Amino acid sequence: MDWNLVLVWALKSGIFFFIIITACAYYTLAERVVSAFIQDRRGPNRAGPAGLLQPLADGIKFLTKEEIFPKNVNKGMYLIAPAISVICAIMAWSIIPLGGHIPLPPLLANAVGFDRLDLQIANPNTGILFMFAISSLSVYGIILAGWSSNNKYSLMGGIRSTAQMISYELPLGLSVVAVVLLSGSLKLTDINDAQKGLWFIFTLPGFIAFLIFSVSMFAETNRLPFDLAEAESELVVGFHTEYGAFKFALFFIAEYMNMITMSCVVSLLFFGGYNVPFGILEGSDFQPLLGLVIFVVKVLFFAFLFMWVRWTLPRFRYDQLMVLGWKKLIPWALFNIVIASTYVVFWGKHWKGIFN
Numbered sequence: 001m002d003w004n005l006v007l008v009w010a011l012k013s014g015i016f017f018f019i020i021i022t023a024c025a026y027y028t029l030a031e032r033v034v035s036a037f038i039q040d041r042r043g044p045n046r047a048g049p050a051g052l053l054q055p056l057a058d059g060i061k062f063l064t065k066e067e068i069f070p071k072n073v074n075k076g077m078y079l080i081a082p083a084i085s086v087i088c089a090i091m092a093w094s095i096i097p098l099g100g101h102i103p104l105p106p107l108l109a110n111a112v113g114f115d116r117l118d119l120q121i122a123n124p125n126t127g128i129l130f131m132f133a134i135s136s137l138s139v140y141g142i143i144l145a146g147w148s149s150n151n152k153y154s155l156m157g158g159i160r161s162t163a164q165m166i167s168y169e170l171p172l173g174l175s176v177v178a179v180v181l182l183s184g185s186l187k188l189t190d191i192n193d194a195q196k197g198l199w200f201i202f203t204l205p206g207f208i209a210f211l212i213f214s215v216s217m218f219a220e221t222n223r224l225p226f227d228l229a230e231a232e233s234e235l236v237v238g239f240h241t242e243y244g245a246f247k248f249a250l251f252f253i254a255e256y257m258n259m260i261t262m263s264c265v266v267s268l269l270f271f272g273g274y275n276v277p278f279g280i281l282e283g284s285d286f287q288p289l290l291g292l293v294i295f296v297v298k299v300l301f302f303a304f305l306f307m308w309v310r311w312t313l314p315r316f317r318y319d320q321l322m323v324l325g326w327k328k329l330i331p332w333a334l335f336n337i338v339i340a341s342t343y344v345v346f347w348g349k350h351w352k353g354i355f356n
Contacts, residue, residue, distance in 0.1 A: 012121050013094075020093050024256040025055035027303065034307040062249035070150060070242045077148035082243065082250035084141030089257035092134045094121045096264045097189050099274045099292035119292065120189070127188040128180070131265065132173055135220065138254070139165050142239050145251070149242035157238025160228050160318065164219055167325040168226075172216035174333035175209040178340035179269050182206065188265075192273035201270040205340035210270045212333050217262040219325070221255060224310040228318050263302035264295075271298050 029044060029051065036043030044051035069075060099119035124130055139162050146158020180186060182205065183194035200206030219226040240251045267273055274291035276282075316324070 008117075009121070016093065016121055017090070020090070020257060020260065021253070023260055024253050025059065027256045027260065028058065028252075029054050030303075031307045031310075034304065035311045038308075038311045059249075062246050065245035067245050067247070072150045073242065074148040074150075077144045078242075079247070081141045081145035081148060082240075082247050082254070084144065085138055085254035086250045086257070088134050088138035088141065089254040089261065092131050092261050093257065093264075095124060095127050095130055095188060096120065096261065097123065097192065097268070097274070098295060100288040102288045119288065123187060123189055126186050128176055128186050128191070128265075128269075131261075132169070132176075135258075136165075136169060138258075141251075141254070145243065146239040149239075151242050154239050154241045157241070161222060161239055164222070164226065164228060164321060164325075167322060168216045168219035168329075171212050171325060171329035171333045172220060174330065174337065175212040175216065176269065177333075178205045178209040178336050181337070181340040181344050188268050188273075192268050192275060195272040196275050199270065199272040203343075205336050205343060206270055208332065208336040208339070210266070212329050212336070213266060213269070215324070215329060217266065218306075218309065219321070221258045221262060221306075223255075223259065223306055225313040225316050226321055227315065228321055259306050260299070260303060263299045263306070266302055267295060267298040273298075 032054070033043040033051075044054040047053040047057040069078070097118075097120040101116040101118055103116050142161045142165070143158045146154045146156070146161075149155070179191060179200055182200060182203070183191040185191060185194070194200075201210050218224075222228075240248055243251060274288075274295035276287055276291050276294060280287075280290065
């Protein structure tokens with residue numbers, strides 16, 4: 001076993017975990033600021049300068065609140081449900097590439113035994129397939145939370161969310177099939193590299209896939225206008241009605257982590273990921289760092305889109321949600337696969353030349 005690789009992997013995992021947890025904390029602050037701006041009111045401005053310590057105050061509150069177990073809950077399932085949600089969110093983040101390869105100085109390269117550092121924890125050949133497999137497991141956290149709480153509102157929220165997530169997994173996965181056909185790979189880094197010449201969003205199958213993926217990712221993350229699992233006017237707060245203190249915080253963290261993950265994925269699949277446009281600094285040691293900055297800007301845009309849509313659009317009815325998924329998105333996703341296949345089969349060489 002190469003202990004240098006193990007040490008680097010553990011160090012990268014720790015750094016990535018710190019980044020995603022910090023990003024989630026300040027994502028909550030950003031959402032409060034954006035919602036205050038949209039509603040023409042003041043946002044958080046008490047905890048620290050300009051409210052910047054509000055996430056820290058929230059964390060202290062969640063950690064110090066009294067842990068309460070409602071009567072007649074199934075304690076084992078009740079406790080494991082939020083853990084499943086947050087673990088699945090963290091595992092999905094593990095295959096997100098933040099950039100290319102950073103070359104190491106010769107002295108450091110000789111010490112560790114390799115000459116470059118990948119800005120990614122893991123890069124499996126079935127990258128996007130792995131992500132969908134992990135995201136499908138997160139359904140168990142929600143349905144177990146609703147069932148184990150011994151609360152009818154929670155159970156209804158869990159059932160709603162399970163049906164919603166299973167339904168929208170189909171158009172989400174089918175939309176990505178078009179991208180896989182165009183790139184010829186399931187690896188996120190290969191999909192990113194296939195867009196060096198032209199982003200997939202600027203192609204017909206890529207544009208249709210993007211529209212389907214965008215709608216589906218809102219439903220997958222239980223965000224407005226598809227937050228039927230947490231509909232306050234109907235179900236209190238849905239599947240986590242009986243959760244408080246740090247147990248509720250885990251569901252909260254998982255939701256925001258999933259939004260950041262989806263923002264990364266949509267940037268990688270359709271908007272060129274961390275590719276630097278126009279070949280700027282091509283071959284330079286600074287190119288990976290510039291690509292990282294460009295990738296972060298794209299992710300921030302889609303993270304803002306989640307907030308903008310939440311405070312702008314009204315909630316769908318549940319029957320409208322199901323009709324949209326099964327009768328609209330799935331047929332269009334299947335038709336888009338036909339379009340992408342036609343391009344690849346009849347104009348394969350020309351198509352590859354455009355992208356590379």
